[in-house]
Amino acid sequence: MTEHDEAGGASLRRDILTTLMPGFRGIAAPEWLLARLRDGLGGVCVFAGNIASPEQLAGLTGAIREANPDAVVAIDEEGGDVTRLFARAGSPYPGNAVLGRIDDVGLTERVGRSVGEALAATGCTMDFAPDADINSNAANPVIGVRSFGAEPGLVARHTAAWIRGLQTAGVDAAAKHFPGHGDTSADSHLALPVVDLPLEALQGRELVPFRAAVAAGTRAIMTSHILLPQLDAVDPATLSSRVLHRLLRDELGYEGVVVSDALDMHGASGAHGIPEAAVRALAAGCDLLCIGANNTDEQLADILDAVYEAIDDGRLAAEDVARAAGRVRGLPGHPGADAPAAAGLAAGAAVLEAEILPRATASIELGDACSRIAGAGRVGTVVRIDTIANIAVGDDVPWGVFAASAPGDWVDEADVVPLSEREPGGRAGVLGDPAGLAGPVLVIGKDLHRYPFAREAIDALRAVRGDVLAIDMGWPGEDRAYADVASFGASRLMGRAVIDRLREVLDPAAVQ
Known part of the structure; x- marks a missing residue:
């Protein structure tokens, strides 16, 4: 226990841990991760490298929940080109762009439910999906077919349908990437994309699907690491209180969990490093911080120390951290006893x-x-x-x-x-x-x-x-x-x- 741990007290320590969601290397939870979960770590992000089979994943998530029954187990399963659960063979779903072209919201809702049932069967509680971005730029290097389309109304109705289907299966949706990553020509994994639009333009296009997501009751919204200079000329959306409070909380009236896109991406931490990016994301209004993949206990310790120091320096309020932790603990998305078995996953998707x-x-x-x-x-x-x-x-x-x-x-x-x-x-x-x-x-x-x-x-x-x-x-x-x-x-x-x-x-x- 560090000096900051002793000064902050057990309650603050647990609150900080509750806001953190690292990834890890391998197909079994390492002991350091299980220890952090027992101390109150808020969640774990599962990647393709953590999955050998549905049955193995179910065992892994069971070990995570045994260490912390309230832990979020999150995964990127978009039902198309971006897949973790089906990464070994390719996804049995068509992907958002095809669903948008078919334009049958009933079918989209059923795909969302099928994805949710597959995730529930393996013990995942949150899906970083659907992608609610409007792919208005055909040269976009990172969205493309992950989007339902290029027209706001179409993207909005399919975003809402996918959320309804997923959450009906008992898995929390995290609509992404707020306030919209579609009109970019750079990949925020590698750079800091810029969307140079005024608020009025965002309201008429980028924000339309996110309004629909809020109305559909999405339990989480994921931020994007993009710069919107006409709203905040300094900080990307993930680190901007103007974007997260003015747009998401005030403009859209959203009251659920705000989860950051991975903080190991260049667009978030390239200028600051991950610990400082974590402090800034919490101060901006994020509740749950996706740290990235292949994280270590040392990285989490560095983040904890950075958050304690920011609280000591008055840059971050302990009350805001407690509020964020409370939202994370309030998530209802935990597969129940009626969740399907992992062994039936492939058969269900095949139908x-x-x-x-x-x-x-x-x-x-x-x-x-x-x-x-x-x-x-x-x-x-x-x-x-x-x-x-x-x-x-x-x-x-x-x-x-x-x-x-x-x-x-x-x-x-x-x-x-x-x-x-x-x-x-x-x-x-x-x-x-x-x-x-x-x-x-x-x-x-x-x-x-x-x-x-x-x-x-x-x-x-x-x-x-x-x-x-x-x-x-x-x-x-x-x-x-x-x-x-x-x-x-x-x-x-x-x-x-x-x-x-x-x-x-x-x-x-x-x-x-």
């Missing part, structure tokens, strides 16, 4: 997946260029475009047609040529003689318009042959120049949908 697949397949955009391969019967070459995934998605999650391919599919029977952003010396040159590739040639990637090496490869192929098709499984560019086919999602389900949709084009007689 909905089978129902959604035909609608997801029909939602895929087919451009006129598809006539180039119509009736070809097979695919000769698949050029796989691998780009560096943003941290929210993760590098190791199987994606798209490559996650969904089965023996006999056109993907399985084609020659696959990988082009990787990680190997600058082996990009378009790997294609060798483009004219000599077996045809037709399908180029498959995500957000193809955003990557020069992907555009160069497509242009090189198109220059010498007429049977090239570009398939974008991300959020395509507005002109669709590099998206002859657009799926608006790269989950495993959407990979299956693309395989089925292209089979219809390649061999129409086979599907009649």
Whole structure:
């Protein structure tokens, strides 16, 4: 126990701990984490690296709750490209952008409920979802298909539906990333994005889905590490009382838990370090601090000391910390005895997946260029475009047609040529003689318009042959120049949908 611990007393120490939610390394809770939980640590954030199987996760969350029955167990499970629970095989859900394109709020609510049931089965109590951002910038490097769409009303109604479904299953929703990360061209994991809009513009666009989230009763809202200079020219939203109090509490009337996005992200702690970012986030109005992944006991000790010192210096009021801790303790989202068993998780998701697949397949955009391969019967070459995934998605999650391919599919029977952003010396040159590739040639990637090496490869192929098709499984560019086919999602389900949709084009007689 440090000097600050003795001075602050057991009650203050427990309040501070209640506001903290670290991650950890491995598939078993380390002893330091369990000890902190017994002392009152407010929560734990689970990442893909902490999960080996649903049954193992259920055991892990059970150990966490045994140490602290009131602990929040949070996870990023958006039901699409961003998945933790299904990171080993790819998500069985379509993702938000596809749900927005289908535009059936009843279906969206059922997806939210299915995700909630899967999380409840493994003992998770909070989901960092849904993503309520409006993807108004097609060049956005971190939101894209995580958004329901580019129109405020559509995003609002699907945000509310997803929240209703999730919370009906007994899992707390955390709508994100307040006050809106959609109109950015930078990734807050790596930089500090700027949204230079006045309050009036935010009210008419960015805040619309968050109003709907509040009206739907979301139990938590996650902040964003973005700078809004017309509201606060110094601090990003997570560290800004003007944003969190003026907009979220006063403007939207929100009374629930405010949870920070991960404080290890550059947009939050790049200028201050994590302990100081934690102090500033609490002072700004955050209640629960997501520290990040792979945290250590030493990091938590540093944060505790920083918070104590800020209270001693008068920069942070102990009453505000107690108020934040009270909100966290008031969360009702703890799976009860009627939660489904982890063993039935895959079967439950598969039922909905089978129902959604035909609608997801029909939602895929087919451009006129598809006539180039119509009736070809097979695919000769698949050029796989691998780009560096943003941290929210993760590098190791199987994606798209490559996650969904089965023996006999056109993907399985084609020659696959990988082009990787990680190997600058082996990009378009790997294609060798483009004219000599077996045809037709399908180029498959995500957000193809955003990557020069992907555009160069497509242009090189198109220059010498007429049977090239570009398939974008991300959020395509507005002109669709590099998206002859657009799926608006790269989950495993959407990979299956693309395989089925292209089979219809390649061999129409086979599907009649």
